[in-house]
Each structure stands twice: as structure tokens, then as C-alpha cells.
Amino acid sequence: MRVALMGPPGVGKGTQAARLTAALGVPHVSTGDILREAIRTATPLGRKAKGFVEGGKLVPDELIGELIAERLGRPDAGRGFVLDGFPRTVEQVGILDRVLGRLGVALDRVIILFAPESEIVRRLGGRRVCPRCNEVFHIESRPPKSAGVCDKCGSALAQRPDDSEDVIRERLAVYGEQTLPVAAAYRERGLLVEIEGTGSPDEVFGRLEAEVVKA
Ligand code: AMP
Numbered sequence: 001m002r003v004a005l006m007g008p009p010g011v012g013k014g015t016q017a018a019r020l021t022a023a024l025g026v027p028h029v030s031t032g033d034i035l036r037e038a039i040r041t042a043t044p045l046g047r048k049a050k051g052f053v054e055g056g057k058l059v060p061d062e063l064i065g066e067l068i069a070e071r072l073g074r075p076d077a078g079r080g081f082v083l084d085g086f087p088r089t090v091e092q093v094g095i096l097d098r099v100l101g102r103l104g105v106a107l108d109r110v111i112i113l114f115a116p117e118s119e120i121v122r123r124l125g126g127r128r129v130c131p132r133c134n135e136v137f138h139i140e141s142r143p144p145k146s147a148g149v150c151d152k153c154g155s156a157l158a159q160r161p162d163d164s165e166d167v168i169r170e171r172l173a174v175y176g177e178q179t180l181p182v183a184a185a186y187r188e189r190g191l192l193v194e195i196e197g198t199g200s201p202d203e204v205f206g207r208l209e210a211e212v213v214k215a
Contacts, residue, residue: 001026002105003212004083004096006183007113009171010124011197012204014136016113017084019205023213026080029071031064033084033134036160040131054161056170058088058178065095072099088179093186109212110186113197113204117172124168128157142201 001024005017014030021028035053038046045063052059068086071077087093100106126139130150137144137157144151162171186192195207 001080001109001212002100002107003081004087004107004110004186005113006085006088006110006179007197008115008117008120008175008179009168010120010127011113011115012123012201013084013113014134015201016197016204016208017082019201020208020212021082023209024080024082026082027076028084029068029077029081029086030084031059031067031086031088034067034071035059036131036134054167056162056167056174058174061089061091061095064088064092065099068095069099072103087182090178090181090185093182107191109193110183110191111193111195111208111212112183113195115197119198120172121168124163125165127160127163129160130155131158 003020003024005013005020007013014032017028017030032053035046035049039050039053040046045067048063049059051057064086072081083096087096096107123138123141126141128137128139128144128148129135130137130153132155133150133153135150135152136142137150144157148157149155150157161167183192193211195204195211197204
């Protein structure tokens with residue numbers, strides 16, 4: 001199955017994409033994770049993307065297009081994939097159409113998670129991530145067993161540089177202006193499934209499972 005998962009920053013996209021990936025047995029393709037790894041290891045892509053990511057702006061479509069063509073062309077993506085955080089602009093919808101067209105496949109579903117802005121700001125402010133294995137925690141709703149340490153790999157947890165209050169506001173504005181039109185485009189094609197992202201991760205996954213895995 002080929003799925004794209006969208007939604008505002010902090011709605012739980014990454015957490016749900018990881019669970020959906022496991023349930024479907026396909027790779028999780030997160031453009032945000034790929035970019036953060038490139039920045040951490042200072043690759044040419046990482047050096048070009050760093051200023052955009054840390055300022056809450058979108059990385060230019062051209063760079064994202066190259067990244068996604070390379071990733072979806074790998075053999076493991078032949079089984080399907082869950083896209084997380086891509087496409088994020090109307091231009092990227094066209095890029096994805098071209099990449100999938102060359103591969104001779106198409107998207108099956110586009111899922112959008114939604115939640116009130118107050119809930120999103122609360123979730124992002126308390127979010128802590130593992131810079132090594134990308135596991136995500138929350139200081140109130142999903143604290144690590146030992147404060148500040150990743151349960152999975154033992155690395156020190158960190159706050160993402162783009163989870164500061166002013167950058168959160170910028171990211172939400174960018175989402176409204178550039179990414180909501182993507183949802184509208186997929187709604188017109190009859191591919192969009194809207195899922196409420198409030199409640200526990202289990203509750204949200206239950207809704208996703210009913211709509212996508214068991215449907
Ligand atoms: P995320 O982890 O999905 O919230 O992405 C973190 C940041 O990476 C975003 O705020 C952007 O700066 C950048 N980014 C991730 N995916 C994309 C994309 N599809 N297009 C442009 N920039 C992106």
C-alpha cells in the first residue's frame with residue numbers, strides 16, 4: 001500500500017506513521033527525518049537545508065524532489081511506503097506524480113490528521129526527541145523511563161531546535177498557507193481520508209487502522 005500522511009506539526013504524524021508502517025510492513029519515508037540526519041552529518045543536502053529547517057521554513061521543492069526520487073527508487077519502496085511530511089506544497093504534489101509515474105505506481109490514500117491549535121502547541125512544547133534513533137517522547141504524556149534519556153538506545157534526549165515557541169508559530173503559518181492546499185488537491189481526486197488526531201496514540205491509531213489497514 002502507498003500512503004501519504006499529512007497534518008500540522010505536532011499532530012502526531014511521526015508516531016502514527018511509524019505504527020502504520022509496522023502494520024503495513026512497508027518503509028517509513030519521513031522527509032523531516034532524512035533532512036535532520038543530513039544536517040546532523042553535514043552532507044551537502046544537510047548544509048543547504050539547515051537554515052530553512054531551523055527557521056521553520058520549507059526547504060526548496062527542488063531539493064526535496066531529488067531526495068524523494070532517490071528514496072522512492074530504492075528496492076524496499078517497491079513494496080509500498082508511508083510518506084510522512086511530504087508532499088507539503090502543491091508543487092510537491094506534481095513532483096510526486098512524476099516520480100510515481102516513472103515508477104509506474106500511484107498513491108492509494110492520503111490521510112490528514114487534524115487537532116485544535118491549542119493541543120498542537122502543548123504537544124510541541126513538551127516534545128523531546130532522540131537525535132540518534134528518532135524515538136519521540138513527551139514530558140507529560142509519554143515521559144522516558146529515565147528523565148532525559150532515550151528508552152530505546154540510551155542517547156540523551158533533546159528538544160528540536162524548531163520546537164521553540166516562535167518557530168512553532170512560523171511552522172503553523174506555513175502549514176496553513178502552503179500545505180492545506182495539498183489536502184484540497186487530494187480531496188478533489190477522492191484520495192483524502194480525514195482522521196481526528198486528538199486522544200492517546202492508541203486511540204488515534206485505532207481510527208487509522210479502521211480506515212486504512214482493515215478497510
Ligand atoms: P517535520 O519533521 O516533518 O516536521 O519537518 C521538519 C522540517 O523539515 C520542516 O519544518 C521543513 O523545514 C523541513 N521539511 C520536511 N519535509 C519537507 C517537505 N516535504 N518540504 C519542505 N520542507 C520540508
